[in-house]
Amino acid sequence: MSALRSLRAALGSLGRNPVLFLVGLAYGLVMLPQSALRLTGSLFGSLLPFITFFVAPFFVAGTIGMASESLDGETSLSTLKRVGRNRYVPLLVASFVNVGILIGLAIAGGIIVLLIGLLGFVVGIPLIALVAAGLVGLGIAVVLVFIQFYPVAVSLGDTDAIDSFRQSIRLVRKNPLSTIGYSVINAIAVLIMTLPVSGPMYYRQLQSAQQLQRMQTQGMSSNAISSQMxxxxxxxxxxxxxxxxxxxxxxxxxxxxxxxxxxxxxxxHAPPLEDGTAQTDVSATSGGATLSDDDSRLSDTGSEFADSNTDTTRTNGGLDTDADDSMDDQS
Structure with a gap:
């Protein structure tokens, strides 16, 4: 299965380049205040995502650039700075587009569920609203699967915000089964790695719900319930x-x-870009143009040097010919 082959390649690259985890640690430190304030129930914790939203594209693009290099050998933190800086703006714009897509899907899905729910209430089939909600949720999940590779397309490919979504859609459309396998493995990883934090939070919420039910059955006042909760x-x-x-x-x-x-x-699995080229090498999008310009200048210099040698040779050839003619006349 190609998803497992990519998984082995990713794990191998992480084993060869543990410096990638250092970048992950830096990203975690940036997100740490947001997580801590959410645990304390502070309102400011819900506002921090608006701040970290503008920081995340640098780390995402830079880490993807390092990950691409690590698949071919070794990588370094200089790639984080180079790719993160060069691809920050395109990825930030793509992130805004992604948020717009999510908001549009949520609004459209809510309207559909509401209309179908009202229809079910009129015809006397209230369960139809639950079925509609499930189908809408499934549709949103499918859309998210199709556009999930836009950060990689922006960071590795020479694409803008819109083209990155098109590139992601083309990849998923040409590799549906492999993408499903990838999504399942990724979901399992998310579940395993977030369970140590989400588990205690959900357990505390379950305890709160049970305690609330007991207090309501005991006839406690709303003020007392609010204080204890x-x-x-x-x-x-x-x-x-x-x-x-x-x-x-x-x-x-x-x-x-x-x-x-x-x-x-x-x-x-990346398909060719719309112009027919395959762009999956980070060096081609970040710093590669500089190298190409240098090579071009060196080539031009070498060409001028060769032309100079040719002119010198021609000049020397002319002098030698004149000298030979002079010696022949003297003879």
Whole structure:
């Protein structure tokens, strides 16, 4: 299965280049305040994603560039800086497009579910709303699968924000079974690596729901219920520190793995661009133009030098001929 082949290639590249995990750690540190404040229930924690949204494209593009190099050998942090800087703006624009797509899908899906739900209520079949919600959710998931490779297309290919989505769609359309396998493996990795953090949070929410039900059956006032529920939902300082450390480690591992695996899968299955070229080499999009210009200048210099030698040879040839003619006349 090609998804497993790409998985082995990604794991091998991570084993040869553990420096990728250092980038994942840096990314995790950037996201750490967001995770910690969310655990404390602070309202500011819900506002931090708007700040980290503008930081993430640098790390994503740079890590993908490093992952691409690691598939061929060794990589370094200089690639993070180079690719992250050169592909930051295109990836940021593509991220805005992705958010717009998600908002559009959510609005359209909500309207469809609402209309079908009203229709089911009129005809006396309320379960039709649940079926509609399931179908809409499935449709949204399919769309997300088709566009999931746009960050890799932007970071590795010489594509703009719109072309990156088209490139991702072409890849999935030509490799449907492999993409399903990739998505399943990726989902399993996400579940395993986020469970140490999400598990305690869901368990605390379950406890809160059970406690709320008991307090309501006991006839407690709404003020007393609200006071006890706020204390039950919040984590202690020690719990926040522990879960934040676990979240940092999970983010480091998950982020690094996802970018390496996505890059390996994309490089194994990327179709040619619309102009017929295959663009999966990060050196071709970041710094490659500079090298080409240098080679061109060197070639021009060499050509001028060769022309100079030719002119000199011709001049010397003319002098030698004149000298020979002079000696013949003297004879």
């Amino acid at each position: 706020s204390q039950l939902v919040q984590f202690s300082t020690q719990e926040v520190v522990l879960l934040s450390a676990i979240s940092l480690a999970a983010t480091m591992l998950l982020f690094t793995f996802q970018q390496a695996y996505a890059t390996a899968f994309y490089r194994d």
